[in-house]
Amino acid sequence: MYRQLAFIRRFLERLDTLYRQGQIHGPVHLGLGQEAIAVGVGSVLRATDQSIGTYRGHAHVLARGASPEAVLAELLGRQGGICANKGGSMHLTSIDHGYYGSYAIVGAHLPIAVGLAWASRIKHTDQVTVCFFGDGAVNIGAFHEAVNLAAVWRLPVVFVCENNQYMEYTPITSVIPTARPAADKASAYGLPSVVVDGNDVDAVRSVVGAAVEVARAGGGPALIEADTYRLKGHSAADAGAYRPPDEVQQWAARDPLLRQRAVLLAQGVEAEAIDAIDAQARAQIAELAERVLAAPHPDGSAAWTDLWSDGGWAWRT
Amino acid sequence: MANLTYRNAVAAALAQEMRRDPTVVLLGEDVASGGVFKTTAGLLAEFGADRVWDTPISEQAIVGAAMGAAMAGLRPIGEIMFADFYATCWDQVVNQIAKTRYMTGGQVSLPLVLRGTNGFASMGFGGQHGQCCESWAMTVPGLKIVSPSSPAEMQGLLAAAIRDDDPVLVFEHKGLFGTQEDVPDGEQYVPLGVARVVRPGADVTLVGLSITVPYCVQAAQVLAGEGIDAEVIDLRCLVPLDAATVLESVARTGRVVVVEEGPGQLGWAAAVSAIVGEEAFADLRAPVARVSAGNVPWPVAAELEAQVAVSPARVVEAARRVTATTRASAIGR
Numbered sequence: 001m002y003r004q005l006a007f008i009r010r011f012l013e014r015l016d017t018l019y020r021q022g023q024i025h026g027p028v029h030l031g032l033g034q035e036a037i038a039v040g041v042g043s044v045l046r047a048t049d050q051s052i053g054t055y056r057g058h059a060h061v062l063a064r065g066a067s068p069e070a071v072l073a074e075l076l077g078r079q080g081g082i083c084a085n086k087g088g089s090m091h092l093t094s095i096d097h098g099y100y101g102s103y104a105i106v107g108a109h110l111p112i113a114v115g116l117a118w119a120s121r122i123k124h125t126d127q128v129t130v131c132f133f134g135d136g137a138v139n140i141g142a143f144h145e146a147v148n149l150a151a152v153w154r155l156p157v158v159f160v161c162e163n164n165q166y167m168e169y170t171p172i173t174s175v176i177p178t179a180r181p182a183a184d185k186a187s188a189y190g191l192p193s194v195v196v197d198g199n200d201v202d203a204v205r206s207v208v209g210a211a212v213e214v215a216r217a218g219g220g221p222a223l224i225e226a227d228t229y230r231l232k233g234h235s236a237a238d239a240g241a242y243r244p245p246d247e248v249q250q251w252a253a254r255d256p257l258l259r260q261r262a263v264l265l266a267q268g269v270e271a272e273a274i275d276a277i278d279a280q281a282r283a284q285i286a287e288l289a290e291r292v293l294a295a296p297h298p299d300g301s302a303a304w305t306d307l308w309s310d311g312g313w314a315w316r317t
Numbered sequence: 318m319a320n321l322t323y324r325n326a327v328a329a330a331l332a333q334e335m336r337r338d339p340t341v342v343l344l345g346e347d348v349a350s351g352g353v354f355k356t357t358a359g360l361l362a363e364f365g366a367d368r369v370w371d372t373p374i375s376e377q378a379i380v381g382a383a384m385g386a387a388m389a390g391l392r393p394i395g396e397i398m399f400a401d402f403y404a405t406c407w408d409q410v411v412n413q414i415a416k417t418r419y420m421t422g423g424q425v426s427l428p429l430v431l432r433g434t435n436g437f438a439s440m441g442f443g444g445q446h447g448q449c450c451e452s453w454a455m456t457v458p459g460l461k462i463v464s465p466s467s468p469a470e471m472q473g474l475l476a477a478a479i480r481d482d483d484p485v486l487v488f489e490h491k492g493l494f495g496t497q498e499d500v501p502d503g504e505q506y507v508p509l510g511v512a513r514v515v516r517p518g519a520d521v522t523l524v525g526l527s528i529t530v531p532y533c534v535q536a537a538q539v540l541a542g543e544g545i546d547a548e549v550i551d552l553r554c555l556v557p558l559d560a561a562t563v564l565e566s567v568a569r570t571g572r573v574v575v576v577e578e579g580p581g582q583l584g585w586a587a588a589v590s591a592i593v594g595e596e597a598f599a600d601l602r603a604p605v606a607r608v609s610a611g612n613v614p615w616p617v618a619a620e621l622e623a624q625v626a627v628s629p630a631r632v633v634e635a636a637r638r639v640t641a642t643t644r645a646s647a648i649g650r
Contacts, residue, residue, distance in 0.1 A: 050389070084422025093421040100388055101421065105412050111378045112413065115385020115393070122342060122367060122391060142408075145378035152373065306423035307459055309482035315458065316558035316592075317510070 006281040008035045019236040028089045029056040033231035036256035038063040040204025050116045053132040055090035057102030066094035078295040085298045107137040110146035117157035128215045129157045135181040136167030151189040154220035158211045161225040182225040198226030199256040324494040326468040327356035330475035344370040345396025376406035387429040400433030400450040415459030428482045438492025439622040444614035449579030461485040462555040466530035468498040473507030510557030518548030521572040526552045529576040536632035571602035572639040581609030603642035606635040
């Protein structure tokens with residue numbers, strides 16, 4: 001898992017750099033510091049399981065095994081983009097890897113996750129759906145409609161709140177009446193209140209893994225709140241200046257990579273071996289970025305495909 | 318041959334397709350008990366609780382769940398009790414369902430149907446339960462739009478919508494639920510995107526959709542008594558739009574009245590009129606005429622409704638106007 005954490009971290013850092021270089025057309029929302037949640041969840045899912053996430057979704061799609069090259073091509077506007085260059089950073093999707101998309105209207109994908117899980121129930125499969133969402137989503141109606149329906153129908157879906165403490169620029173605690181955005185709402189839907197340290201990949205793996213197995217066995221949905229922090233702003237264009245410096249420092253000390261490094265050292269892994277993993281990730285990303293930047297731009301004619309299932313866009317005779 | 322009401326035709330189409338394809342499933346408010354409009358009567362008994370799902374009053378959850386299930390390989394049919402309620406889940410419809418196939422580069426199709434009761438018909442439903450919402454959907458690429466005008470049309474078009482691999486919004490007109498028609502026995506199927514010439518005519522083309530089709534037919538009967546031979550076209554679908562059938566008709570008649578039940582400040586009739594104006598200008602002997610509702614929310618009292626509503630009489634007036642006009646440059650064609 002450290003290898004994947006390191007790879008995604010370096011990938012996101014490179015996206016930040018590429019954004020600043022003007023190489024990325026459109027907004028990019030980095031989940032730097034939040035990687036342990038996607039990686040921990042990815043580690044407990046089967047290939048046949050389904051996951052769905054947010055516009056801060058680079059880690060979500062990569063953690064399911066999607067091609068980093070195709071993701072980067074999507075962001076850099078090069079041929080071979082994972083969504084054929086029609087989705088961009090906010091809409092990464094890889095159905096082949098069980099990742100049913102990143103959604104950029106806050107909360108909109110929770111009902112869709114319910115539908116994925118509902119289909120598993122109707123088809124009598126043992127698939128589980130995991131739905132990542134941000135703390136800000138708990139104040140939008142779709143969250144409540146979705147969690148309620150999942151609970152009423154006892155569907156195999158695990159909702160994972162990535163509580164990064166800020167709805168966007170505003171602290172989440174300023175816009176909720178209780179301390180915890182998701183966990184404090186669980187009882188309203190007959191679900192247990194579950195909080196996990198989202199910067200501890202082993203804890204995420206353990207807590208989400210247990211919920212996934214309950215859901216798989218027909219025990220119904222779960223709502224898990226994972227505490228975390230984004231080390232950068234809301235989007236790559238945001239410096240995050242509204243956050244107190246000491247708060248940023250405190251959370252930087254809880255960086256999921258530093259924590260996992262300490263775990264590995266305590267287990268007797270040599271520091272050099274861990275450094276080598278980091279160095280390898282950097283080298284992989286550097287080579288990847290170079291290759292994708294050198295790839296051809298897409299043909300504009302691709303704008304006219306994929307609207308309808310016949311492949312075209314025609315709406316009239 | 319069976320004599321079906323429009324509401325029975327909805328249930329007949331749903332049952333027909335649920336028998337044919339085990340992946341067709343239904344969800345919505347009160348659908349298991351047969352529905353507020355009795356359009357899902359008998360389905361729970363025949364198909365069981367695994368395929369007919371009652372939901373809470375949660376339109377976002379209904380529509381979003383339909384989308385998720387469609388991505389996962391089912392053919393869900395979501396019911397929105399009144400199409401007006403699309404306003405509560407419009408994000409799911411226009412931002413998610415309409416766009417996901419395109420925005421994922423064609424990775425996934427969404428073979429789903431959303432059914433909603435629609436339309437005014439001066440039934441006293443007022444401003445929030447009687448709107449004509451099909452024009453809302455037409456502003457967004459990625460949604461197919463069907464609005465049947467009779468029981469036989471309903472059974473065949475709803476079946477086609479369910480078999481379609483793209484998202485289809487089917488608008489069921491509240492004012493037509495009680496209408497009856499003989500429908501042939503056996504499976505019914507009417508392909509999407511093919512307009513129907515309901516009544517051939519030589520002097521003026523009347524273009525209708527849903528309840529305005531019978532309005533146009535009634536108007537044509539009055540006009541026939543005045544020596545005006547009107548052709549009536551039922552568009553059946555707004556997307557795919559069979560503009561070719563309209564243009565071919567206008568090429569013969571040189572005159573057209575487009576009849577939309579909803580308000581005219583922007584609606585499907587404006588789009589159809591623009592196509593005729595742009596592409597059939599040389600054929601037109603009179604300006605394109607539109608008949609549409611007043612640009613106010615629907616009032617409730619019958620006297621107020623009558624002020625704003627579209628009616629066969631208004632179609633007759635418009636047809637008289639365009640047939641009394643011949644533009645100078647077209648004289649002698």
